[in-house]
Amino acid sequence: MGQHGSPTNEVHFDNCFVPADALLGKLNDGFRIAVGELAGGRIGIGSLALGIGLAAMEYASAYLLERQQFGKPLADFQGLQWMLADCMTELEAARLLLMSAAWQKDSGQAFSKQASMAKLFSSEKANHACYTALQMLGGYGYMQEYPLERLSRDVRITTIYEGTSEVQRIIIARDLLKEAASQQT
Numbered sequence: 001m002g003q004h005g006s007p008t009n010e011v012h013f014d015n016c017f018v019p020a021d022a023l024l025g026k027l028n029d030g031f032r033i034a035v036g037e038l039a040g041g042r043i044g045i046g047s048l049a050l051g052i053g054l055a056a057m058e059y060a061s062a063y064l065l066e067r068q069q070f071g072k073p074l075a076d077f078q079g080l081q082w083m084l085a086d087c088m089t090e091l092e093a094a095r096l097l098l099m100s101a102a103w104q105k106d107s108g109q110a111f112s113k114q115a116s117m118a119k120l121f122s123s124e125k126a127n128h129a130c131y132t133a134l135q136m137l138g139g140y141g142y143m144q145e146y147p148l149e150r151l152s153r154d155v156r157i158t159t160i161y162e163g164t165s166e167v168q169r170i171i172i173a174r175d176l177l178k179e180a181a182s183q184q185t
């Protein structure tokens with residue numbers, strides 16, 4: 001559907017022999033290592049989503065100033081101004097959540113819950129921003145000649161890969177309940 005610059009393929013390993021000197025980490029520890037890397041990756045995917053959302057809003061803002069309807073620029077219509085204001089507020093909040101998660105990771109603290117919160121929020125809000133920006137362009141938003149069509153396809157995967165939004169909520173709730181249980185003991 002999108003992100004065509006990054007090819008996605010299925011890979012099978014049947015009876016694949018890995019020599020000892022090519023082993024990463026300890027034998028049979030691969031799943032734990034792979035899962036451990038996902039939390040950091042979530043900050044990356046959240047940031048990717050934020051970038052797409054901001055690109056969509058940047059394009060739509062310029063378009064509002066340029067396109068004239070009913071004798072004035074679209075930018076003069078309050079309904080469209082509010083779309084811009086709401087989306088940019090959400091994206092700014094996403095940026096701060098991402099920076100907070102990145103800071104916790106960089107400073108060596110536990111950051112899994114913050115990374116999931118940042119990824120969940122950024123990817124959902126970036127999807128909202130892209131679809132809103134597409135709407136702000138009217139028919140041109142849907143046409144391939146304009147970038148909103150591509151940005152809206154590219155952003156769609158960000159609520160799915162590196163763990164779906166539903167899986168992020170499971171992680172966040174699990175960590176919150178663990179914290180609550182530890183305060184009771």
Ligand SMILES: Cc1cc2nc3c(=O)[nH]c(=O)nc-3n(C[C@H](O)[C@H](O)[C@H](O)COP(=O)(O)OP(=O)(O)OC[C@H]3O[C@@H](n4cnc5c(N)ncnc54)[C@H](O)[C@@H]3O)c2cc1C
Nearest residue numbers: 002003006007008009157160161162163164165166167170
């Ligand atoms: C373009 C692309 C690139 C990808 N790149 C990578 C990559 O580089 N590395 C990699 O490892 N993977 C990659 N993936 C795989 C991706 O991470 C998975 O598709 C994603 O994690 C969802 O898993 P699934 O497709 O098996 O969905 P499923 O697990 O089958 O989920 C289907 C639906 O059920 C929901 N669901 C599942 N379990 C629960 C539950 N317990 N509670 C509530 N809802 C639930 C999901 O949220 C989803 O909505 C890529 C996928 C795509 C499409």
